[in-house]
Amino acid sequence: MTHDRDLDRVLDRWMDDGPTVVADRVIATAMTDVHTTRQRGARRALLKELFMTMKPTMTVLGIAAAAVVALAAFQILSGGGIGGPRTIAAEDLVDIVIAPGEQPSGMGHDSTYDDERILLRPIISVTGTAAIDPYLEQPGFVAGRYTEFSDDMTGLLSWAALFETPEDAQRSLALYVEEVQSDDGYGLDNQVEADLGDEGAFYDSSDPTNETLVILWRNGNAVLAAGTFGPFDPDVLRSLAQQMDAAAD
Amino acid sequence: MDDDLVSRARRGDESAFAEIAYGIGDRLFTVAQRILRDIDLAEDATQQAIVAIWRELPGLRDPARFEAWSYRVLVNACYAQARAERRWSPSLHVLETDHGAGDPQLSVADRDQLDRGFRRLPPEQRAVLVLQHYLDLTLPQIAETLGVPIGTVRSRLHYARRAMRAALEADARPALSGSRPS
Numbered sequence: 001m002t003h004d005r006d007l008d009r010v011l012d013r014w015m016d017d018g019p020t021v022v023a024d025r026v027i028a029t030a031m032t033d034v035h036t037t038r039q040r041g042a043r044r045a046l047l048k049e050l051f052m053t054m055k056p057t058m059t060v061l062g063i064a065a066a067a068v069v070a071l072a073a074f075q076i077l078s079g080g081g082i083g084g085p086r087t088i089a090a091e092d093l094v095d096i097v098i099a100p101g102e103q104p105s106g107m108g109h110d111s112t113y114d115d116e117r118i119l120l121r122p123i124i125s126v127t128g129t130a131a132i133d134p135y136l137e138q139p140g141f142v143a144g145r146y147t148e149f150s151d152d153m154t155g156l157l158s159w160a161a162l163f164e165t166p167e168d169a170q171r172s173l174a175l176y177v178e179e180v181q182s183d184d185g186y187g188l189d190n191q192v193e194a195d196l197g198d199e200g201a202f203y204d205s206s207d208p209t210n211e212t213l214v215i216l217w218r219n220g221n222a223v224l225a226a227g228t229f230g231p232f233d234p235d236v237l238r239s240l241a242q243q244m245d246a247a248a249d
Numbered sequence: 250m251d252d253d254l255v256s257r258a259r260r261g262d263e264s265a266f267a268e269i270a271y272g273i274g275d276r277l278f279t280v281a282q283r284i285l286r287d288i289d290l291a292e293d294a295t296q297q298a299i300v301a302i303w304r305e306l307p308g309l310r311d312p313a314r315f316e317a318w319s320y321r322v323l324v325n326a327c328y329a330q331a332r333a334e335r336r337w338s339p340s341l342h343v344l345e346t347d348h349g350a351g352d353p354q355l356s357v358a359d360r361d362q363l364d365r366g367f368r369r370l371p372p373e374q375r376a377v378l379v380l381q382h383y384l385d386l387t388l389p390q391i392a393e394t395l396g397v398p399i400g401t402v403r404s405r406l407h408y409a410r411r412a413m414r415a416a417l418e419a420d421a422r423p424a425l426s427g428s429r430p431s
Contacts, residue, residue: 027274038304039305
């Protein structure tokens, strides 16, 4: 017990050391980003307040109007209205991205994401919040899926983002290629064309201490990636990427 | 935190939120720095947390829970910073420690050992140690803040404390040298 109390005292004192005041520029930068960031669910909260103050008949009319708008939006998004046909659908993503249980043996499943955050998952160069908008606000983004696996030495990511049109996907691919190649990002300066989808490449680094490998490609209206860090066999990564591409075809 | 300010910010009032952000900035940064042990990463986590707090605020049902909720958002931002740094960075940051400052009752050697031991902990274990020893939260409060069961908090604390004790006792030094009452 005394030993425990000693440890508590040491940890208490040690935690008290360190800075206690944040630089003003940190909050100022955050507030600049806040100015251009939409609140999630704000419209729903406003609608809720609106419904609470409306008379019952108005509420019924409001719900009916909302249902009409929702039906129209569904028809447009499902291809029944304007917009070109999509070669890959959102429900296909679960089969395209490496699923838990399909990873190389010995690796554990760490996480799966399937909301808009997937657009940011492969990004490592962005440390300030101002720079995330180009990734989060990508035109035509429909859905995505990201899975991550690791063992003691290596990690593996499998990622796919689906867009309304192949042109949207092409624009997105360029964003991620820049991230993979830039010094602030993955710093992968070698690029070899990958025989996957419509366009894409295998990226690695000429710096032997950088053991990151990424295959990034586009298949129709989807952008796909498979990446690893640590001492991972490139052929295994290629084979996983081929498996993903075959599922996307 | 003033509930009225939080309610106004929930409805999209940026000036109310600015008041909140400047009010909580120091404590968010202080906690982030304790978890990440790096000023640059802590500043990034603080910025991200403030923007995330603004973005997600309409989803906070009870303004009275703002403080605990804001810590949860911050801790998640710290996890993201720590993971990005550890997983995808080809070379790990060399983190500086200012040995000239700090509690004189802790020896430089102890601080070094604590620092090394702490950096080896996964971010989830770091967070529970900071919430317990820096914010003085109880186990149920930590569980509520992090949104995990108390058993999980207990287990994370157990492993974290064991690792920190081992770090202090490394190199066959007398445990907690210089800090035990004689």
